[in-house]
Amino acid sequence: MTRRRAARWRALVSVVVGAVAVLAASSAAVGAPSTPSPSGHQKNAPLLRDVLESTARGFVTAKSALDKSRKRQLELALDVAQIQGRLDTLTPQVNQIAVQSYRQGRLGPIAALLSSASPDSFIAQATMLEELNRVNANKINALTEARTKVTAAKADIDAEVRQQQRQATAMAKQKLAAEKQLALLRGPGLADGLVAATSPVAKPAPGFANGNWPAEACNKSDPTTSGCVTSRTLHAYTEVKRAGFTRFVGCYRSGGPYEHPKGRACDWSLQGSGFSPAKTQDQKMYGNNLTAFLVRNADRLGIYYIIWYRQIWMPATGWKSYSGPSDHTDHVHMSML
Structure with a gap:
């Protein structure tokens, strides 16, 4: 290649490179919204590169779960208090029924008949007896149900406490991870x-x-x-x-x-x-x-x-x-x- 042809080739390459640069700059200018930018934002901030988005998301998720668990624990505690009040009322009544049954036995229709002076008196006593036995049975059933509910509610509270401990641990891990990442660029x-x-x-x-x-x-x-x-x-x-x-x-x-x-x-x-x-x-x-x-x-x-x-x-x-x-x-x- 002669010197003259080499010079023309270098000149052509220079023109093409310059044209490409101009086109690229024009394209960027057209595609970008026109708004002022704060100072310092032309550079990539290394801090944000180190802070993982998943850390923030994980912390927010754990915090929300912890708040819900605490609310649920409070609701369960109120349920336990109400059920315990019912237990306190029913327990002496059922105990009294048990004592009477132990001392006298369960009064049945035959015993009522033997102590009756007339058929009318027997019917009245038998009706009263059946109602009394029904009330006593209801009280015993209510006490059993209350005991079952309070046991289940206390177990649910224990489960909520364990859930809170898990979420608190998750939050602590997320916080520690973010702390380590931020420590690299922390100011004085x-x-x-x-x-x-x-x-x-x-x-x-x-x-x-x-x-x-x-x-x-x-x-x-x-x-x-x-x-x-x-x-x-x-x-x-x-x-x-x-x-x-x-x-x-x-x-x-x-x-x-x-x-x-x-x-x-x-x-x-x-x-x-x-x-x-x-x-x-x-x-x-x-x-x-x-x-x-x-x-x-x-x-x-x-x-x-x-x-x-x-x-x-x-x-x-x-x-x-x-x-x-x-x-x-x-x-x-x-x-x-």
């Missing part, structure tokens, strides 16, 4: 007092069944971008807005391995538009109160984790220091299960 101490405001109660999200939040597709229009969100994320977005937090927010964002491109995360800004770190007491308190609302309604909304002001909160761990690529001083991050 926790910020106290960030979640101190009174928060309204959110409406429960649909889909919570048997302590589990089922997986959802990103198939609802994101009200903040041209992208999509899950039904659960949209519900949380609506509830946060209804609670009075109406400043700028962005949810769907393409690219990356975490919740934004799955439609399961929103970034709540402290500003009316865009993102910038808190500069005033009002902005800081806005973030605090928004965070308080999310934490206190986590079970109702299906919260996976929250990041705010160098802190991360998960149901299994509570508040821990966070030192990812974004310090989250310019927005509250909300991820959904």
